[in-house]
Amino acid sequence: MSGSYSDGGGGAVIESTEQMAAHLARGCKPRDQWRLGTEHEKFGFTLKDHQPLPYEGEGPTVRKMLEGLTRFGWEPVLENGKPIALKREGASVSLEPGGQFELSGAPLENVHQTCSEVNGHLKEVKSVADEIGAGFLGLGFSPKWSLEDTPLMPKGRYGLMKAYMPKVGKLGHQMMFRSCTVQVNLDFDSEATMVKMFRVSLALQPVATALFANSPFADGRPNGFLSYRAHIWTDTDNDRTGMLPFVFEDGMGFERYVDYALDVPMYFVKRKGAFIDATGQSFRDFIARKLPALPGERATIEDFDDHLSTIFPEVRLKTFLEMRGADGGPWNRLCALPALWAGILYDDASLEAAWQLVKDWSAEEREALRLGAARTALKTPFRNTTLQGIAKQVLAISRSGLRARAKLNGHGENEAVFLDDLEAIADSGRSPAEDLLQRYHSGWEHSVEPAFTDCAY
Template sequence: MARDTSDTTPLTTRDELIAWFAAGEKPRARFAIGTEHEKIPFYTADHMPVPYEGERGIRALLENLGRETGWEPILDAGNIIGLAGPEGGGAISIEPGGQFELSGAPLPDIHATATELDEHLAATKRAAEPLGIGFLDLGMSPKWTREATPQMPKSRYRIMRNYMPKVGKLGLDMMLRTATVQVNVDFASEADMVRKMRVSLALQPIATALFANSPFTDGRPNGFLSRRSEIWRDTDPDRTGMLAFAFDEGFGYEAYADWLLDVPMYFVKRGETYHDVAGASFRDLMAGRLAQLPGERATVSDWANHASTVFPEVRLKRFLEMRGADVGGPAMIAAQSAFWVGLLYDETALSAAWDLVRGWSASERESMRAAVPRLGLHASIGGRCLGAVAAEALAIARTGLQARARRDGNGRDEAVYLQPLEAIVAAGRSHAQERLADYEGPWEKSVDPAFTTCTF
């Protein structure tokens, strides 16, 4: 999660809220790709989680990485909780359970994204090895209980931890024990945003199935291929889900803004202080009648920060965030960006992707979303196995990337990054299924080998 926005420009009308989303529109020539991924740190000697404090803790890791990269520390109440890269150059942040996140810079192609990732992982390794820290490439910590997982000293997380148990059973698991990979994509207009939102919402469960990689919890199989994805189904119904209204006639910035207005707030940030207003209405903040902060009125930063506290399968800010995938290794991180860029950045591919999903009803999409965490590519929609749908979606993405014709120094276009996903579809087995087979076979019913096998 990147650092919170700071813009004190007052917001007084609903139209200004809507215009904030529209300000994200870009000409197609300026479309970029922003990749974010989380990775779970552990001590290599004993496979235990890494606390914040201590000579070998997360604080020390951030300080080491800051020295490696020259990036500036991000502070919260005197604690270093992230690193800011050069202007427009990405950021490092820590998630509530210590998950280490790179929010990548906006880059022109997947080749640049892969290079950025390689450089980040190399720098992180140099910072982590002296501390005896490694990183899992799984979508959920496989061994530690929720209670055994350290909690990071970040003000907004304290507010969220207090609120989450009031609205769902698994919100704290989401915060403390899961890890994802996301790609952020641009849109040229409201109509372009709507098409991309609908296609990516409909296909997000396909991505969940392709990237399923969280089959272990508390030291044993948990009955799911993507437990991370299942956890989101019982986190907070007000701010998660498949956004069925995005398929309604007339959907656009206005409808999304109205939905966001109805989502309860977490906090209001003034200066360096996070004020706990969990459950309050953004409408009351705009009107100056927020009970916790009488007379305080909304600013641009309040709206931007509120937009970052909703977690649907696809999130609209001034770009679109794809949120359905478990994290995997470097090849899978690049593959996630390739999948969505191939589908969404070429007009012919985007039209073909819409043709693939346009006949699905809201109930069919919801049923698919509910089945995928357990069944993966063996779930179905519209009478079709998701493995077959995924194969078709990948073929469309490949044509879209080939049409972009962005080549690296060896003359390869971006379609090369789809190969790990094509291998998964060809084999009919996700990484989660491979790991479960390891557990039953060479791992001898222990998750400890994951700390050697499933690492960056």
């Protein structure tokens, strides 16, 4: 959700929808240049009383975390004179609306490198956090804090979003301030490959939701869901979320996605570093110089990229594909997500096997899986099986793909080693959230406070 760090309005002026489709098509890369970019979010909290970190003030703060991390070569990014992000060697650390720390990893060749990056980042974060009395939590939803308890970070776009969210859904503020995810970005080599990847990954996002379900608590008690984060997206803003049935229709391609994006209401326009409120307005009007927020102003390719960053379907297309269906969690599952999707999407045989699995699923079935995965995870029924049965098939496909990729670490192991934890989850039929609930009702004595130890990095 962080968006770009430019002053806004850069790039070529948009003259046609074909120009925007061509911009997306520039993401096509030869297969030897395909990379993995992994992103993950985590909740910062005070060790003393398990409260969320404020942006600034006495005691441990978000600002102190950002400033402390600069010792590791991170360059601060300022907005109105305040650090709101960090940059280093193709990666960034940014802030989500409620202060969630997000690592947007560099594009890397394999999951071994990704896992090394994640581990290095968590060590740096822990080094600074220990000094200031902070900790970081690996869950998909904040288990304790109310919206009123959660601070708003000083980023202009978040103020606009906060005001707009209640107009279009009931749970948008919960998404903004109280949720955390792990995501992976993947490349494609052609429009046809992109479409096939898009269809397969959209259909299978509920499998990722079920395997990674890790958000069973809210306001200090069970919330009735295994992935409450996933449930929140069903009532955030239906104009910009969901399973995108059109992706499975004839004619899907870059231009079709542009048509969809242009019909998603805008949030903002960025000019000279300032965010101008354009909530609910039309990007089509912007192209035609008729945007009420900026009459006569022409939209640019950079404006289009900013607009794309405000669209939140289960899989998102930019100049890459972004997998968005998983809850945040412990470090080993931060490495497991890129392994899962690389195994499915980056090997031709595995991609075809996955397509054969999902190609006859209806839009209604895909939506039912999305809704069911949030509540019952692997126990969600599907045809004559469950999501557990589907997950086992998907993991076998992914493992085969990772073996074929043959990306080895120093011990001669391929990337399939990162699927071991997911396979144990699938074999058990129990999501991580169900294990947390068992602990809540037994060893935790009906309190979420132990999560701040047991689920901390």
